[in-house]
Amino acid sequence: MRYVILLRGVNVGGVTVKMAELREVLEGLGYDEVKTVLASGNALVSTAASAATVKTDVEAALRERFGYDAWVHVLTTAGLRAVVDGYPFGRGREGWHDYVLFVLDPEVHDKLLALELDPAHERAASGDGVVYWTVPKGDTLDSKLGTAIGKAAYKPHLTSRNVNTLDKLLA
Template sequence: MRYVILLRGVNVGGVTVKMAELRELLESLGYGEVRTVLASGNALVTSEAAADAVKADVETALRARFGYPAWVQVFATEALRGIVDAYPFERGREGWHDYVLFVLDPEVKDRLLALDLDPAHERCAGGEGVVYWTVPKGDTLDSELGKAIGKAAYKPHLTSRNVNTLEKLLG
């Protein structure tokens, strides 16, 4: 099975994981065809193990090697393709960012979708285990949803990726 592994919160806020070290770690765990994409904690691997087992294995190894509370999300490439293809907003608008928030906890997802957003400024919609989000460039951290997802309480439950990054992972 080919998996995409998304690390949460690396190379920001004092947590540094070099992609060469991540690749080495994943190879040492026995994963095949390991490839990292960009410096934001994205990897592709092959494994016979189930996604949940890969998740647990990688989180444990990251915590031991890098000494931080690591959280990852793992998706089969075809599942990630379905998520990207279901993006409900116009993609690639000039001056806008297109994101997918991968949310493990359904209650967190519901709270994010319940935020009172100004649709002229940002929009979000739910999908299977995700929240789709579009926001003007430069406003990501200051928008209502951006401020919400930055809360420490949500760290174990979600990670975000720009849709362009996801396309690179799938390319």
């Protein structure tokens, strides 16, 4: 099985994980065809293990190697393709960012979607285990949803990626 592994919160806020070191960790777990994409904590691996096992093993290995509270999201490449294909907003609009929030906890998913957003400023929509989000460039961190996803209580439950990054993972 080919999996996409998305690390949460690396190479920001003092947690540094070099992609060469991430590759070493993943290869050390016995995964095949390990590839990292960009420096924001994205990897592809092949293994016969289940997604749940990959998640548990990678989180434990990252905690041991780098000494931080590691949380990862693990999807099949087919699952990631379905997420990207399901993006409901116009992609690549001038002056806008297109994001996917990968959310492990259904309660957090629902809380994020319950936020009252100004559709002229940002929009969100539900997907299977994700929240799709579009926001003007430069407003990501100050937007209502951007502020919400930065809360410490949500760290174990979600990570965000620009849709362009997801395209690179699928290329």
